[in-house]
Amino acid sequence: MVDRQGLILDVRHNRGGNIDSWILEKLLRKAWFYWQPRLGQPYWNMQDAFRGHLVVLCDEYTASDGEAFAEGFRRLGLGKLIGTRTWGGEIWLSSSNILVDRGIASAAETGVYGPEGAWLIEGHGVEPDLIVDNLPHATFGGADAQLDAAIAHLKALIAKDPRPVPKAPAYPDMRWPK
Numbered sequence: 001m002v003d004r005q006g007l008i009l010d011v012r013h014n015r016g017g018n019i020d021s022w023i024l025e026k027l028l029r030k031a032w033f034y035w036q037p038r039l040g041q042p043y044w045n046m047q048d049a050f051r052g053h054l055v056v057l058c059d060e061y062t063a064s065d066g067e068a069f070a071e072g073f074r075r076l077g078l079g080k081l082i083g084t085r086t087w088g089g090e091i092w093l094s095s096s097n098i099l100v101d102r103g104i105a106s107a108a109e110t111g112v113y114g115p116e117g118a119w120l121i122e123g124h125g126v127e128p129d130l131i132v133d134n135l136p137h138a139t140f141g142g143a144d145a146q147l148d149a150a151i152a153h154l155k156a157l158i159a160k161d162p163r164p165v166p167k168a169p170a171y172p173d174m175r176w177p178k
Helices: 021-027 065-075 136-140 147-159
Strands: 006-010 053-058 079-083 093-095 105-110
Touching: 006 147, 021 065, 021 147, 053 065, 053 147, 079 147
Parallel strands: 006 053, 053 079
Antiparallel strands: 093 105
16 A cells, blocks of 8 residues: 555445554654665655645535544645534543443543634534535445546546655775775
């Protein structure tokens, strides 16, 4: 996967969890030098760092951690969001409210805000950079306009800015001086 020119991350219908920062951390890794073995192709440090173009698919069923991932993906400058506005529920829940019968009452307790001092996501959702709706009849027939738009977007990016592994320089002359 890491040697591809483009990658689509699909968080549509993601109902939540708590792994957005783990995935974003991996996507932020950047290759900064390359190894050239005597035989074979070069490969890069930051093993498994993805060097190609990225896009995220989101929709109205993307919620909670899926929304955190989508917003973080955009704010960290990793690529574009394609689809429809997300659900809009980003106040994190807690399961610390234990009831007398040992049941749990989940309560919304932790809101999120950005460094600019504005509350994020809750009550509105995350707006995609490119709005593409999957219409019901077409979707029923097997079409996926959002995926098609993501593929077209990546193809255009790859054509404009391909990401080949840089060619290794000539080996230095290490002979003993005469």
